[in-house]
Amino acid sequence: MSSPGVLRRWRPFLTGHLPVLPFVVFALFPFYHMVVTSLKSDAELYNPLKVPLWIEEGPTLAHYGLLAQETLFPRWYLNTLAVSGLTTALSVAIGLLAAYALARLRFRGVIAFGVAIFITYLVPPTLLFLPLAIVVNQLGLSDSLWSLVVTYPTFLVPFNSWLLMGYLRTIPKELEECAMIDGCNRVQALLRIILPVAMPGIICALLFSFTFSWGEFLYSLVFISSAERRTLAVGVVSDLIRGDVFYWGSLMAGAVLASLPIVVVYVLFMDYYVKGLTAGSVKG
Amino acid sequence: MPDGSGGRPNESAAGDAAGPSPRPLPCGVGEVGGGHGVGGRVVGLAGPTRIARIPWGSERLAGYAFIAPAAAIIVGLVGYPFALALWFSVSDAWVGEFGRFVGLANYRRLLQNSIFRQTLQNSIVFTASSVALKTVLGLALALLLYRIHGFRRLIRGAVLMPFVIPTALSTLGWWWLFQPTYGVLNWTLKRLGMITTDIPWLADPYLAMLSVVIVNTWRGLPFYAMTILAGLMAIPREYYEAAEADGAGAWYRFRHITLPLIKPVLGIVVLFSTILTLADFNIVFVLTKGGPMNMTHLFSTLSFQLGTAGGKISDGAAVSLFLFPVLVAVVTLQLRIIRRQTAYE
Structure with missing residues (x-):
C-alpha cells in the first residue's frame, strides 16, 4: 500500500x-x-x-449580558487594569535599574545584592502572604488596591532584575563606555544607549509582569475584602460562585472575558513569551 | 543580537549628549581589555587591579542609587515579613496581637495535629507525582517540538497557552470538566462505555488528589517543554551527526548525547518547579479548598485556612514556614548548578 x-x-x-x-x-x-x-x-x-x-x-450572549448587568464585573476589570498597569510600569523600571547595577557596576555589596535578588526570586508568594497581610495593615493599605501595587513588586522586581540582567550582559559594554567618554553621565547612557538596545528584553519583562499581575490570585484574595475592590481572578472565583447553585454559563463567561486581554497580548507578542521562557529565567 | 547595530546608536546618542553634560566622564574604559567578557563570572567583578583605574566614587554611588528601590522592596516587603513570619511561628500571635514567645510549641503542636500530618503527606504525594509527570511529559513534548518543522510557531503557541492564562481562571474551566453530572469528562467516559455511573472526581479523596495533580501537570507542562526545548537546541548538531556516522541508534543518541547534555537544564527546571509545585495554592483552592476530608490540603491552603479564616496567624505562619527548608535546599542546589555551569564556560 x-x-x-x-x-x-x-x-x-x-x-x-x-x-x-x-x-x-x-x-x-x-x-x-x-x-x-x-x-x-x-x-x-x-x-x-x-x-x-x-x-x-x-x-x-445571555451569560455575558448577565455579567455586565448584574455583577461588579466591569468594576473588577478596571481595578485589574489599573493595578496591573501600575505595577508593571513600576516593577520593570525598578528591575531595570537593579539589573543595570548587577550587570555593569562594581561596588561593595553588589554580589550580596545579586544573591539576595536570586533568593527572593525563588521565594514563592505563598510563603509570605500572612506576614505581608500584617505589613499591608501596618501601612494602612488593607482592603485598598494600593496594597496590591505595593506587594506585587515583591515577586515582579526580582523576576525583572534577573531577566534584564541576563539581557544586559549580552549588550557590549563598549557601547555606553563610548557614550560616557563623550560626556554622557550614567543615567543618560542608560536612557539613550542601553534602553533602545535592550528594548526586546524590556518588552519581555513588561509582558511577563503584566501577565503575572493580571492573574495574581492569593494576595488579592487575602488583602482585599470589599467586593467592589476585587481584581478579576478573585472576583470571578469568589463572587460568581453562589453557594451550591452553579451558574456555569456566566462563570465560564467571566473566566473567558477575564482571560481575554492576556490572550490578545499573548497572540500579538507570542515570540517574546517563548523567548522569555527559553531564556530559562521564568518560573512556571 | 545587538552587536550588529553597535555603531549607530552609539554615535547619535553621543552627539545628543554633548550638550547637556559638557564635562567628559572617563568611566572605566581601562578595563575593557582586561578580559571582562560578556556574561563573565561574578567572581571576576571585584578584581583590585581593575578598580584602581576607575573613578570609584561615581560608580559606587550610581550602584547604590540604582539598587536602592529594589533593595528597599527586598528588605521591607520580603525580609521584614519573613522575620515577622519567623516570630509568629514561635509566638502565640492571634489576629491584631503581637503575641509572646512560646518556643517551638506551634511546630510541636502542628506535628501532632492529624490535619497537618495529612497535609505533609499530601504535599509529598502532590509534589512528587506532579513533578515526575511534568518531567516525563515535558521531555517527551520537548523532543517532539524539536523535530517538528511545519506549523512550528502555531504549535508552540498552542502548547504554551496554559502558562499564560491566569491559573485561577483556567482551573475554573477544569472544575467544570470534572463536574460529575454535566461535566464533559464523565460524559465522554460514559459515551465510550468505560463507566456507567458518574465518577465523583472532586468528592472522592484519592480522585481529588489525582485531579489536582492533573491540573498542576497541565499548568506546568509548557514551562518544562519550552525550557527543555531550549536546552535541546543548544546541543551542537555535529554531535548527533558524528554519532550517526558511527552507526548509533536513536535510543543510544538520546541516552548518551541528549540526556547528559540537557542534565543541567533539567536540574534547574525540576528544582524550580519543585518549590513552586510544593507552594501551589490556586489549583487546590479553586478545585477542592483542601477537601475532601483534608486529603488535598497543601501547606499554602492549610495556612490560608488557619491564618485568615481561622484567625490563627501563628499557626498559619508556622505551616507556611515548613516550605522554608525546601526553599533553602533548592536555592543551594540551584546556585551550585549555576556555579558549575559558569565554571565550564
Whole structure:
C-alpha cells in the first residue's frame, strides 16, 4: 500500500505532528470548552442528552449580558487594569535599574545584592502572604488596591532584575563606555544607549509582569475584602460562585472575558513569551 | 543580537549628549581589555587591579542609587515579613496581637495535629507525582517540538497557552470538566462505555488528589517543554551527526548525547518547579479548598485556612514556614548548578 517514497514524505508528520496532537488538545481543550460553555443556553447546558463538546442550539450572549448587568464585573476589570498597569510600569523600571547595577557596576555589596535578588526570586508568594497581610495593615493599605501595587513588586522586581540582567550582559559594554567618554553621565547612557538596545528584553519583562499581575490570585484574595475592590481572578472565583447553585454559563463567561486581554497580548507578542521562557529565567 | 547595530546608536546618542553634560566622564574604559567578557563570572567583578583605574566614587554611588528601590522592596516587603513570619511561628500571635514567645510549641503542636500530618503527606504525594509527570511529559513534548518543522510557531503557541492564562481562571474551566453530572469528562467516559455511573472526581479523596495533580501537570507542562526545548537546541548538531556516522541508534543518541547534555537544564527546571509545585495554592483552592476530608490540603491552603479564616496567624505562619527548608535546599542546589555551569564556560 505504501511505497517507500510516500512513507518518506509522511514521515515527519507521523513522527512529529501526530504524536504532538494529544499534547495540543490537552493544552487547549479546557479553554475551548470554557468558550463553548459560555455561549450555550442554560436549557442546552443542563440537558444530559445534548453533546457538551459543541453548541447545538445556537450561541447566546445571555451569560455575558448577565455579567455586565448584574455583577461588579466591569468594576473588577478596571481595578485589574489599573493595578496591573501600575505595577508593571513600576516593577520593570525598578528591575531595570537593579539589573543595570548587577550587570555593569562594581561596588561593595553588589554580589550580596545579586544573591539576595536570586533568593527572593525563588521565594514563592505563598510563603509570605500572612506576614505581608500584617505589613499591608501596618501601612494602612488593607482592603485598598494600593496594597496590591505595593506587594506585587515583591515577586515582579526580582523576576525583572534577573531577566534584564541576563539581557544586559549580552549588550557590549563598549557601547555606553563610548557614550560616557563623550560626556554622557550614567543615567543618560542608560536612557539613550542601553534602553533602545535592550528594548526586546524590556518588552519581555513588561509582558511577563503584566501577565503575572493580571492573574495574581492569593494576595488579592487575602488583602482585599470589599467586593467592589476585587481584581478579576478573585472576583470571578469568589463572587460568581453562589453557594451550591452553579451558574456555569456566566462563570465560564467571566473566566473567558477575564482571560481575554492576556490572550490578545499573548497572540500579538507570542515570540517574546517563548523567548522569555527559553531564556530559562521564568518560573512556571 | 545587538552587536550588529553597535555603531549607530552609539554615535547619535553621543552627539545628543554633548550638550547637556559638557564635562567628559572617563568611566572605566581601562578595563575593557582586561578580559571582562560578556556574561563573565561574578567572581571576576571585584578584581583590585581593575578598580584602581576607575573613578570609584561615581560608580559606587550610581550602584547604590540604582539598587536602592529594589533593595528597599527586598528588605521591607520580603525580609521584614519573613522575620515577622519567623516570630509568629514561635509566638502565640492571634489576629491584631503581637503575641509572646512560646518556643517551638506551634511546630510541636502542628506535628501532632492529624490535619497537618495529612497535609505533609499530601504535599509529598502532590509534589512528587506532579513533578515526575511534568518531567516525563515535558521531555517527551520537548523532543517532539524539536523535530517538528511545519506549523512550528502555531504549535508552540498552542502548547504554551496554559502558562499564560491566569491559573485561577483556567482551573475554573477544569472544575467544570470534572463536574460529575454535566461535566464533559464523565460524559465522554460514559459515551465510550468505560463507566456507567458518574465518577465523583472532586468528592472522592484519592480522585481529588489525582485531579489536582492533573491540573498542576497541565499548568506546568509548557514551562518544562519550552525550557527543555531550549536546552535541546543548544546541543551542537555535529554531535548527533558524528554519532550517526558511527552507526548509533536513536535510543543510544538520546541516552548518551541528549540526556547528559540537557542534565543541567533539567536540574534547574525540576528544582524550580519543585518549590513552586510544593507552594501551589490556586489549583487546590479553586478545585477542592483542601477537601475532601483534608486529603488535598497543601501547606499554602492549610495556612490560608488557619491564618485568615481561622484567625490563627501563628499557626498559619508556622505551616507556611515548613516550605522554608525546601526553599533553602533548592536555592543551594540551584546556585551550585549555576556555579558549575559558569565554571565550564
